Amino acid sequence: MVSVAATEPLTEEIHILWTSEGMSCDGDTISVTAASLPSIEDVVLGAIPGLPKVHLHNKVLAYENGDEFMEAFRQAARGELDPFIFVVEGSIPNENINGDGYWTSMGNDPETGEPITLNEWIDRLAPKAWAVVAAGTCATYGGIHAMAGNPTGCMGLADYLGWDFRSAGGLPIVNVPGCPVQPDNFMETLLWVLHQAVGQAPVIPLDDKLRPTWLFGKTVHEGCDRAAYYEQADFAFDYNSPKCQVKIGCWGPVVNCNVTKRGWMDGVGGCPNVGGICIGCTMPGFPDKFMPFMDEPPGASLSTTLLKSYGPFIRTMRSITNRGANREPKWRHNRERLTSGYQP
Ligand code: SF4
Ligand code: SF4
Ligand code: SF4
Structure with a gap:
């Protein structure tokens, strides 16, 4: 388990800067619109007592576009938007091997008109963010885009920033994996981080893969x-x-x-x-x-063979017991003599 020092209470307002410009299908943003524990609307509209006022900046959900949308990210990079939580969706390409171009970008540099890569945004924003949250398996560990044979050398956020990275709020990266992320898993985690930001929750418990322990501690x-x-x-x-x-x-x-x-x-x-x-x-x-998906997992052959040595026997015995449990006791009748075993 990762342990970190307790952090100071923060503020009455906080921004969430959410980029899905990694190697991404935007599926995690779409998934999170289905959350209900809590919903995005509850968080953004202030329906949850004790939360700071939340300003969400996510391109799929925003009314703004173009330079107007980019302004919050630019302000944060200049240190003029504080505090903020930085949410990354999508895997991080290796721009050291991009040849003559670049793999993925978000907005252009107003001075030069050149694209700003996602990696540059991460370099600028992650150290300034109060917390950094990776949404979905692409952002957490690389996911689909990082499979064998990929040309981009892409990776998860902790592979890029380092597994011992700490945000400005003193937190490790918070990983919420899933392809896509389960909606309430993400929003519950975000809710914890927001409550922690205002001193109303203890330090979020994470395992050694930086996942919330209460969500990922058990198997499917x-x-x-x-x-x-x-x-x-x-x-x-x-x-x-x-x-x-x-x-x-x-x-x-x-x-x-x-x-x-x-x-x-x-x-x-x-x-x-x-x-x-x-x-x-x-x-x-x-x-x-x-992989290959839909083939029997290698270990399953051994475990199911062992199960077959006693599973059918237990099933038979249980069906016999089940038949008995489905029968009423024989003393429940309307004959003239009590047969329940009652002793006056
Ligand atoms: Fe899309 Fe899955 Fe990657 Fe999320 S984790 S961006 S849903 S491919
Ligand atoms: Fe469920 Fe069987 Fe899969 Fe276990 S192996 S998660 S019991 S379907
Ligand atoms: Fe993914 Fe398996 Fe969980 Fe389904 S049950 S969300 S496939 S890890």
Whole structure:
């Protein structure tokens, strides 16, 4: 577990500068619009007691565009917008290997008209930010764009800034992985950071991969609706079955993710619960270590073989007990003699 020094209370107003200009599909921003615990609207419109006034700057959700949208980022880079939380969505390309061009940019330099790369923005803003939050697996660990054979050399934010990076508020990078990020996981984390910023929450607990411990401490399997089928070695062999999907590619037993407990939107969904195999999208090793998708995971063959040695026997015994439990006791009748065993 990462431990950091307690930080000073902050301010009545705070800005959230959110860039999705990494190697990104904007999927995390879109996902977070589905949050309800809390919703973005609740945070931005001041519906949550105790929070500072929040000003959100996210290009997908903003009314402003062009230079008007960029102004907050420029002010922050000049040290004129303080405090702010810097949210990064998308993986970070390696601009040291960009040849004659650049991989990705956000806005132009007003003086020269030249594009400003995402990496330059990170260099300018991350050290000034009260907290730095990575949204989604691309930003946290590199994700899809950083898989073997990619041309951009892209990486997660901690790979770029260093795993021992500390923000101006004294926090490590806060990683909220997922492809996309689970909406309430992100907003709950942001809520904690905002409360911490005004001295109303203790230091956010993070594990050694910089994930909030209370969200990523358990496996998909530990919360799965289908876990009882697994235990009894009762497996699905196609995607129409309600049984355990480990034989058709589910990695849930070894993946840190809470969507089987939390659901996806408003408690509904959560990949294996509703028929989707877990492909490990929250994990630092995603996607390479989980491919080819839809093949049985290598370790599953051994574990399911062991389960088969006793799973069917337990299933049979339980079905016998279940039949008994479904029968009413024989003394519940309307005959003329009491047979309950009552002794006057
Ligand atoms: Fe898109 Fe997934 Fe990357 Fe988010 S983590 S930007 S949803 S590819
Ligand atoms: Fe575990 Fe996946 Fe089976 Fe659910 S479907 S019980 S997560 S292996
Ligand atoms: Fe990703 Fe697996 Fe969690 Fe679904 S259950 S969100 S695939 S880690």
